[in-house]
Amino acid sequence: MRQPLPRVPKDRIAVLIGAKGATRKELERAAGCKHIQIDSVTGEIDVTWPEPGEFDPVKALKLPDVIKAVGRGMAPNRAIQLLQDDWFFEIVDLREHVGKKSSQQRRIRARIIGSEGKIRKMIEQHTGAEISIYKSTVVLVGDGEGLSSARQAIEMLARGSEHGTVMKFLERERKRSRLDGRSIDYVEVKSDIKVESGEFQDLVPGLAAVADRRNRRLKAVQVDPEDKEEVREMMELSEDENVSWEEE
Numbered sequence: 001m002r003q004p005l006p007r008v009p010k011d012r013i014a015v016l017i018g019a020k021g022a023t024r025k026e027l028e029r030a031a032g033c034k035h036i037q038i039d040s041v042t043g044e045i046d047v048t049w050p051e052p053g054e055f056d057p058v059k060a061l062k063l064p065d066v067i068k069a070v071g072r073g074m075a076p077n078r079a080i081q082l083l084q085d086d087w088f089f090e091i092v093d094l095r096e097h098v099g100k101k102s103s104q105q106r107r108i109r110a111r112i113i114g115s116e117g118k119i120r121k122m123i124e125q126h127t128g129a130e131i132s133i134y135k136s137t138v139v140l141v142g143d144g145e146g147l148s149s150a151r152q153a154i155e156m157l158a159r160g161s162e163h164g165t166v167m168k169f170l171e172r173e174r175k176r177s178r179l180d181g182r183s184i185d186y187v188e189v190k191s192d193i194k195v196e197s198g199e200f201q202d203l204v205p206g207l208a209a210v211a212d213r214r215n216r217r218l219k220a221v222q223v224d225p226e227d228k229e230e231v232r233e234m235m236e237l238s239e240d241e242n243v244s245w246e247e248e
Helices: 010-017 019-031 057-071 076-083 102-113 115-127 144-158 163-182 207-221 228-235
Strands: 002-005 035-038 045-048 087-093 130-134 137-143
Touching (some): 019 035, 057 137, 102 144, 144 163
């Protein structure tokens, strides 16, 4: 089965192929496809899959996003994480926020990257997402919750929010995520516990048996040795009692 994939820009073709085809082969292995054909002139891509049932259909759906991410500037070893079930892909088009002027796009790219890439790294550390900036687009790869926070942070910067404001937003989101992770989803109620007498000892497993043994010992102390019936009752062993003896 053949499947056409998104075409990549010419300046990204060599990155997708890799040295001696190493990157292409790694993509084939990770996705479980037979072969990825890349036209080194046009950037057009076709992938050949095994017979149905011999490959993962989810990876077949996700492979086009991997190609898009690499084509938009992301390193292949980072983009390949998209093949995981819980990782997703998004693109933020800076032109939607600052228009088509290249000078404005450069300004926003610089704000997102920050001095020596510090802002981008901080967003990645707070959200766990992978970020790549290519021309007028920002590519984001990550899990659902982290990806959403990363996108909001990028859009806040594109709209002109200060770096400090964005970092405070990310801190709040990370704290909220931690609290959600620690919350108790449900409380399990044991259905086999029955309280009939309403006494406290019935609420604690084993407490009633201990109380019964204690009462028997107290009663044994008070037995009248002349009363044969009381002596016989006192000498009877309960189910949880036994007598052991040995010669010295």
